[in-house]
Amino acid sequence: MSGPGSGDEVRRAPPRLVDSHCHLDEPVFDADRARVLAAARAAGADRLINIGYRPGRWSSTAALTAEPGVNCTFGVHPQHADEWSTVTEDTLRGQLAHPRARALGEIGLDYVRDGPPAVAQRRAFADQLALAVALDVPVVIHQRAAEDDLMDVLARSAQPRAVVLHSFDGSHRLAAFALDRGYRFGVGGLITRTGSANLRKIVAELPLERLLLETDSPYLTPSGVKDRRNQPANVARVAAFLADLKRASLDEIATTTTANAEAVFGLRDAGADAGGG
Numbered sequence: 524m525s526g527p528g529s530g531d532e533v534r535r536a537p538p539r540l541v542d543s544h545c546h547l548d549e550p551v552f553d554a555d556r557a558r559v560l561a562a563a564r565a566a567g568a569d570r571l572i573n574i575g576y577r578p579g580r581w582s583s584t585a586a587l588t589a590e591p592g593v594n595c596t597f598g599v600h601p602q603h604a605d606e607w608s609t610v611t612e613d614t615l616r617g618q619l620a621h622p623r624a625r626a627l628g629e630i631g632l633d634y635v636r637d638g639p640p641a642v643a644q645r646r647a648f649a650d651q652l653a654l655a656v657a658l659d660v661p662v663v664i665h666q667r668a669a670e671d672d673l674m675d676v677l678a679r680s681a682q683p684r685a686v687v688l689h690s691f692d693g694s695h696r697l698a699a700f701a702l703d704r705g706y707r708f709g710v711g712g713l714i715t716r717t718g719s720a721n722l723r724k725i726v727a728e729l730p731l732e733r734l735l736l737e738t739d740s741p742y743l744t745p746s747g748v749k750d751r752r753n754q755p756a757n758v759a760r761v762a763a764f765l766a767d768l769k770r771a772s773l774d775e776i777a778t779t780t781t782a783n784a785e786a787v788f789g790l791r792d793a794g795a796d797a798g799g800g
């Protein structure tokens with residue numbers, strides 16, 4: 524094919540990446556969602572996991588899976604723990620039967636922002652962990668300023684089939700706890716930030732075989748990106764940054780993290796996932 528750029532014959536396709544955590548059904552993408560998805564594919568991120576984090580958004584999360592390569596999760600985020608009830612649990616159980624649902628999440632504990640009381644967050648988290656075990660699905664976990672309680676709830680729960688600590692920002696102690704239990708770690712824009720020296724030190728020591736790439740779009744924009752709205756195409760920047768940090772090749776980062784995402788979420792090719800199925 525001839526066309527712009529085709530003279531550059533040594534130029535290879537970018538390595539295949541998975542954005543394992545994004546929120547593309549947010550209204551902030553309403554005006555240009557198709558362009559954002561096309562940019563992600565052009566950057567190598569032809570598959571992504573869209574996270575359904577509260578009951579009011581589960582239908583838009585499900586609708587987005589009509590796009591090729593888009594799978595999803597459903598769960599109740601700790602900041603919405605006051606929406607957790609037996610009725611919500613029944614609805615969630617039904618949502619997780621969706622053919623493109625790949626995990627329960629994001630769930631967890633967040634004591635930073637003003638939100639539901641800790642006791643309500645713990646209850647919603649523990650109940651959803653139990654549901655994930657019962658349904659034998661992976662979980663995606665969000666944690667802020669709640670490490671001790673998080674480890675306590677997890678230690679009391681039966682072990683889900685897979686656990687991802689999304690946008691990991693924990694201490695050495697939490698990292699050791701998670702490594703010991705076979706959890707995975709989501710790595711995104713946080714590691715690129717000036718203030719994240721300690722996090723970089725911890726991530727540098729984590730085995731690549733346990734890492735997944737993510738953007739958390741539209742949040743957590745990597746440093747150096749002008750657009751304040753993050754988007755899945757930026758997962759390529761995270762991959763490059765991680766390659767530097769780990770002194771690994773970009774190919775090695777891509778191959779390993781993509782294989783990890785495929786294993787955790789049971790992903791198939793974007794083509795095989797296209798439409799209806």
Ligand SMILES: [Zn+2]
Binds near residue numbers: 544545574629
């Ligand atoms: Zn998220």
